[in-house]
Amino acid sequence: MAIIALVGNKGGAGKTTLCVNLASALNETAPTVILDADPQRSSLQWRELSDNADAVSVLDAVDDLPSAILTARRTYGHLVIDCPPSVHAEQTAHALERAELALIPVQPSPLDLWATVHIEGRVAAARGRNPDLRAVLVINQMEPRTNLSRLMREALSEMSLPVADTAIRRRMTFRSAVLEGRSVLDLGSRGRAAAVEIRALIKEVLKR
Ligand SMILES: Nc1ncnc2c1ncn2[C@@H]1O[C@H](COP(=O)(O)OP(=O)(O)O)[C@@H](O)[C@H]1O
Ligand SMILES: [Mg+2]
Structure with missing residues (x-):
């Protein structure tokens, strides 16, 4: 049983995109539910x-x-929570107090990364009630053919939260899959590269 929360402090970071694709991948191993908060x-x-x-x-x-x-835990193997775009929202606080893993998508820009500093405080507060909470930043919408810039690397090294080694690239298939009500895993060869990233992220962050 995994309870994963997609958390962030601004819209457009990729919470819902990662939520539906990660949950679809987890659903292949155990009945999974997305709790849309x-x-x-x-x-x-x-x-x-x-x-x-x-x-x-x-x-x-x-x-x-x-x-x-509480209800979903009785029926499903994995719960994935899509949180509002604010760490001050009560749903985010509830999610952080109950999840084992908070995933925080951020765009590969120092400005977006610095905007996550508020999340560190919320994670620390939630650990008062949920001491085992892990929180990991996930670089999303990484541009193909560009490496992380020096500025970005410096910004990353200043973060107190760990950053997943697996980054998710900016890919049209992530957008078109959502439009079709599907996950990138359902797109066959069209979604293969995206699906590899999603599975790699799950493998990395759910390892114990
Ligand atoms: N890896 C990606 N590649 C391409 N487009 C993406 C990617 N991640 C998110 N997007 C797009 O960025 C926008 C914001 O993503 P979304 O998942 O809705 O963010 P949030 O839920 O955090 O507000 C959407 O248009 C989505 O399709
Ligand atoms: Mg969303």
Whole structure:
């Protein structure tokens, strides 16, 4: 059983994109549910586009995330929580107090990375109640054919939270899959490179 929360302090970082793809990959190993705790309900919208009955389940957890987690734990092997784009939102606090792993997508820019400093404080506060909480930054929308710049490396080295070795590249397939209500794992050869990244990230962050 894994409870993973996609957390961040701004929209557009890739929480929902990673949420639906990571959950779809986990769903291949154990029944998995996405708890959509973001009032924008993007994960729910994504699921409504799908015509695949076997696709990962998505439940509305905006109003009462704690009871949604309690209920879902009885039925599902893995829970993936899509949080609102603010670490000050109550749903984010609930998620951090109950998850074993918080994944924080950030774009590969020092400005975006520095914007995550508020998250470190929230993670530290949540550890008061959830001492085993792990939190990992995930570089998302990495540009192909560019390495991380020197500035970015300096910014990364200043972070107190660890950064996943696996970075997720900016790929059109991540966008088109969402439009089709699918995950990149369902796109065959079109999604293969993206699927490799998603599986590599799971392998890296869920290793114990
Ligand atoms: N790795 C990626 N490659 C290409 N586009 C991406 C990637 N990750 C996110 N996007 C796009 O960036 C935008 C914001 O992503 P989204 O997952 O909605 O972020 P959040 O949920 O944090 O607000 C969306 O248009 C999404 O399709
Ligand atoms: Mg979102």
